[in-house]
Amino acid sequence: MYRPLRKLLSSSKKVITREEWEKKLADVKIRKEDMNKLVMNFLVTEGYVEAAEKFQMESGTQPDIDLGTITDRMAVRKAVQCGNVEDAIEKVNDLNPEILDTNPQLFFHLQQQRLIELIRSGNVEEALQFAQEELAPRGEENHAFLEELERTVALLAFEDTASCPVGDLLDVSQRQKTASELNAAILTSQSHEKDPKLPSLLKMLIWAQNQLDEKASYPRINDLVNATLEDPVT
Amino acid sequence: MPASAAWARPEELVESLSSLDNTARLKALRDVKNQIIGNKTKKLSYIKLGAVPRVVEILASDTEVPLLVQSAAAVGSFACGIEAGVRAVLDSGVLPHLLKMLSNGDQKVVEACARSLKMIFQSTLAPKSDMFQGHRMELIIELLNSENENVAEVAASVLARCCETVDHQQALADAGGMQSLLRLLNASVKTREAALDALGALTKGNKQLCAVVMCMDQGRSLAMIMKLVKDKSPRTRLLACACLANIGKASPSSFQHEWEMRTSMLRVLVKLFDEPGPVGEEAPGVVADLVASNEELQKVALDMHAVEKLGEFLRKAALPSKQLTGVLSALAELCSRFQESRRQLLDMQVQARIIAALEHDCASVRAAACSCIRSLSRSVRNLRTSLTDERLVEPLLKLLNDSSADIQALAVSTVSNIVLDFAPHKAVVFRCGGVSQLIQLSQSMDPILRVNAVWALKNLMYMSDKSLKETVMSELTFSSLVDLIFDSEEKVREQAMALVRNLVYGDKDSIQLAIVQDAVLLHAVEKQLHVSTESEICIQGLYAVSNVAAGSEIHKEAVMNILIPETPMGVNGNTSLLMRYLQDMSNPQLRVGALWCVINLTFPGCPGLAGRISRLRNAGVEAQLHTMAEDPCLDVKDRAKTALEQFAAGEIPSR
Numbered sequence: 001m002y003r004p005l006r007k008l009l010s011s012s013k014k015v016i017t018r019e020e021w022e023k024k025l026a027d028v029k030i031r032k033e034d035m036n037k038l039v040m041n042f043l044v045t046e047g048y049v050e051a052a053e054k055f056q057m058e059s060g061t062q063p064d065i066d067l068g069t070i071t072d073r074m075a076v077r078k079a080v081q082c083g084n085v086e087d088a089i090e091k092v093n094d095l096n097p098e099i100l101d102t103n104p105q106l107f108f109h110l111q112q113q114r115l116i117e118l119i120r121s122g123n124v125e126e127a128l129q130f131a132q133e134e135l136a137p138r139g140e141e142n143h144a145f146l147e148e149l150e151r152t153v154a155l156l157a158f159e160d161t162a163s164c165p166v167g168d169l170l171d172v173s174q175r176q177k178t179a180s181e182l183n184a185a186i187l188t189s190q191s192h193e194k195d196p197k198l199p200s201l202l203k204m205l206i207w208a209q210n211q212l213d214e215k216a217s218y219p220r221i222n223d224l225v226n227a228t229l230e231d232p233v234t
Numbered sequence: 235m236p237a238s239a240a241w242a243r244p245e246e247l248v249e250s251l252s253s254l255d256n257t258a259r260l261k262a263l264r265d266v267k268n269q270i271i272g273n274k275t276k277k278l279s280y281i282k283l284g285a286v287p288r289v290v291e292i293l294a295s296d297t298e299v300p301l302l303v304q305s306a307a308a309v310g311s312f313a314c315g316i317e318a319g320v321r322a323v324l325d326s327g328v329l330p331h332l333l334k335m336l337s338n339g340d341q342k343v344v345e346a347c348a349r350s351l352k353m354i355f356q357s358t359l360a361p362k363s364d365m366f367q368g369h370r371m372e373l374i375i376e377l378l379n380s381e382n383e384n385v386a387e388v389a390a391s392v393l394a395r396c397c398e399t400v401d402h403q404q405a406l407a408d409a410g411g412m413q414s415l416l417r418l419l420n421a422s423v424k425t426r427e428a429a430l431d432a433l434g435a436l437t438k439g440n441k442q443l444c445a446v447v448m449c450m451d452q453g454r455s456l457a458m459i460m461k462l463v464k465d466k467s468p469r470t471r472l473l474a475c476a477c478l479a480n481i482g483k484a485s486p487s488s489f490q491h492e493w494e495m496r497t498s499m500l501r502v503l504v505k506l507f508d509e510p511g512p513v514g515e516e517a518p519g520v521v522a523d524l525v526a527s528n529e530e531l532q533k534v535a536l537d538m539h540a541v542e543k544l545g546e547f548l549r550k551a552a553l554p555s556k557q558l559t560g561v562l563s564a565l566a567e568l569c570s571r572f573q574e575s576r577r578q579l580l581d582m583q584v585q586a587r588i589i590a591a592l593e594h595d596c597a598s599v600r601a602a603a604c605s606c607i608r609s610l611s612r613s614v615r616n617l618r619t620s621l622t623d624e625r626l627v628e629p630l631l632k633l634l635n636d637s638s639a640d641i642q643a644l645a646v647s648t649v650s651n652i653v654l655d656f657a658p659h660k661a662v663v664f665r666c667g668g669v670s671q672l673i674q675l676s677q678s679m680d681p682i683l684r685v686n687a688v689w690a691l692k693n694l695m696y697m698s699d700k701s702l703k704e705t706v707m708s709e710l711t712f713s714s715l716v717d718l719i720f721d722s723e724e725k726v727r728e729q730a731m732a733l734v735r736n737l738v739y740g741d742k743d744s745i746q747l748a749i750v751q752d753a754v755l756l757h758a759v760e761k762q763l764h765v766s767t768e769s770e771i772c773i774q775g776l777y778a779v780s781n782v783a784a785g786s787e788i789h790k791e792a793v794m795n796i797l798i799p800e801t802p803m804g805v806n807g808n809t810s811l812l813m814r815y816l817q818d819m820s821n822p823q824l825r826v827g828a829l830w831c832v833i834n835l836t837f838p839g840c841p842g843l844a845g846r847i848s849r850l851r852n853a854g855v856e857a858q859l860h861t862m863a864e865d866p867c868l869d870v871k872d873r874a875k876t877a878l879e880q881f882a883a884g885e886i887p888s889r
Contacts, residue, residue: 086268089268089271090264090268093267093268093271093307096349096384097267097271097307097310097314097349098310098314098349098353100271100272101271101272101310101311101314101315101353102314102315103272104272107271107272107273134273137273137274137275141274189424191383191422191423191424191425192422
């Protein structure tokens with residue numbers, strides 16, 4: 001008597017039915033306060049200050065950071081997102097001068113963003129002067145900066161910047177990238193984690209499911225947005 | 235364009251810093267600050283334009299909060315990242331003003347000034363001892379208890395830089411710093427890390443303060459630090475390990491589950507090697523502290539591939555001084571005992587990098603490189619195969635004149651190792667004037683330098699040729715060597731006796747050195763053998779004498795005269811040096827040394843053999859040898875039998 005190998009393998013895995021699984025899930029007690037903390041952590045880290053205030057009132061959850069600092073941080077982020085980099089620099093320097101003084105890469109990226117904004121506004125002469133006076137010395141200090149600077153200055157060489165090879169620098173996503181980097185640095189300076197905890201929890205969920213897949217068949221969550229349980233594969 | 239005056243002429247801006255109009259002054263100040271933050275070029279150019287004294291003047295004489303905050307921030311930025319900036323703000327006399335402002339009623343002013351202070355204290359130029367004048371230290375410690383965590387954090391990081399001497403550490407602890415710092419371990423990440431950093435600085439090499447941390451709050455503080463070894467933040471892990479390594483070094487059984495704790499710290503630290511930035515740079519140095527003189531832990535480190543990982547650092551391009559020091563120190567510790575570690579490191583072919591580090595600008599790098607070479611050179615096999623590079627010798631000899639006595643001592647003991655048994659290195663040392671340097675150091679007032687220098691000369695003499703020995707003696711002089719034989723330090727006396735032993739070992743010319751100049755060396759050794767009570771010194775002396783006894787008839791006769799002197803009343807066996815040491819039951823090595831003298835004096839085929847045998851027999855030596863043939867020490871027993879055989883053979887008249 002022989003059975004196909006695949007059959008043999010799959011049958012060697014333990015099958016957990018939906019009912020069993022849901023019962024097990026129901027047995028796990030998660031405190032409401034902990035869930036609320038996770039939500040608050042997300043709101044605070046991502047800078048949703050109004051939502052955080054409302055959530056605080058409704059749930060009584062204390063934010064792990066002074067909500068006032070979120071407003072400052074969001075003002076900085078917004079300034080970058082609007083292309084107003086000098087304004088952002090002044091604001092962050094008022095918040096804590098150490099941030100840009102001890103973070104050369106971030107400082108360079110902000111200056112680079114300033115240059116991009118000058119180029120975007122068609123101010124070629126000023127852009128060149130700025131690149132030479134402010135950015136070139138940074139390029140001398142660090143080779144990686146020099147390459148990025150060259151890429152940025154290349155924008156000036158194209159008539160149609162939108163379709164040129166370095167056109168991505170003019171994209172909104174570039175502002176977004178710079179804004180995020182700055183946001184993360186401010187959070188770190190405030191002893192706060194730069195990423196919310198929720199995404200890493202999701203990563204852990206995926207990891208745990210992958211581990212479990214080798215041993216058992218169970219109602220998996222494939223759709224993370226709705227967290228629907230799939231039927232176990234038998 | 236927004237309000238920023240990025241394009242205003244710098245000269246005008248600097249001028250406006252002294253404007254009589256408050257608004258204009260504030261604007262200029264903000265503009266300068268925003269231009270220099272993150273920008274070294276701008277900092278330098280504003281320093282040249284004389285902006286710093288004007289900024290400091292605002293801090294000194296203004297009272298409006300925004301002006302004070304902005305000027306403190308500008309001072310901090312000038313001092314951040316460039317030495318010229320630190321010098322400029324200190325030269326402008328900023329320190330007293332900053333300290334005064336720490337008691338300002340406005341929290342923003344206090345925070346800005348505290349931050350500036352932190353920047354200044356990150357530099358090596360910081361006036362650390364100035365902080366111990368008056369009540370300054372109390373003031374900073376008070377800030378540790380500030381409601382504002384940012385202020386507490388900067389206060390802790392200033393303190394972390396103020397603990398360079400034991401006195402500083404003690405003053406800080408006496409002012410109550412320890413309790414406040416330990417309390418901050420419960421604060422948020424950055425403050426906690428600054429506190430741990432300060433605790434590390436306080437406990438470094440300070441047994442007393444380590445004991446204080448251990449006992450604080452019935453050990454709860456220590457338990458807290460132990461928990462932080464597994465913290466999520468890499469920097470916290472590093473600093474917690476550094477604290478515990480200090481504590482572990484100060485007292486060998488300082489915490490529970492000692493062994494598990496140490497191995498898990500080691501694992502954490504080795505993983506931190508890969509961390510970017512300061513954490514990865516500092517981790518090797520902490521490993522060095524952790525595994526120092528702990529052989530088992532060094533073994534575990536070897537199993538964790540720590541040697542290879544550290545060696546990899548050396549293969550990379552230039553490392554920051556602090557990291558290079560840590561890497562080399564850790565390697566020095568790991569290679570101090572285990573040949574396997576040494577082999578792994580040498581197989582990586584990083585010798586040239588280590589040798590180059592001997593000439594590094596930074597003293598701590600030179601010291602670490604020297605320790606590393608010393609550890610590697612503890613194996614003669616390595617010297618002959620992997621450390622043959624002659625370029626090694628010259629920088630080492632240069633370190634013999636280093637401005638730091640610690641480095642000198644390290645260098646001497648390293649030279650000691652490399653000249654032991656490798657003729658080419660001996661020759662280079664000789665050619666480069668190393669011998670003269672060692673001889674000079676042998677006259678040093680510092681006892682450690684003296685021991686190490688005599689040690690090195692002793693090793694240099696080992697199996698050397700006649701010309702080298704003669705040159706050394708003509709420069710060292712017989713009378714200086716005699717002085718060293720009677721040095722005030724026991725260790726120096728021992729090494730000087732051993733030097734004589736190596737000097738007079740070998741051919742007739744070498745042995746002759748013992749009896750030239752009225753046998754001044756032989757007599758000095760004889761005198762020590764009479765008066766010394768330290769067996770190590772006497773063992774070296776007996777071997778020196780036995781080496782002379784291996785020489786010609788004249789040499790043997792000279793030895794007979796000191797070991798079994800003939801008095802007008804005949805030979806008195808009981809009071810002779812030889813019988814005394816043959817009968818010495820305190821240390822078998824003394825008996826072995828004395829037996830070698832007998833063996834060499836009764837060596838078959840020498841003309842005066844019969845006379846010597848009869849003189850030895852009359853002194854009761856042969857009877858003593860029979861007793862010794864039953865000695866509990868195997869070595870003694872064998873030698874005694876050999877000597878007896880030679881006595882028996884000596885009976886038969888030579889044909």
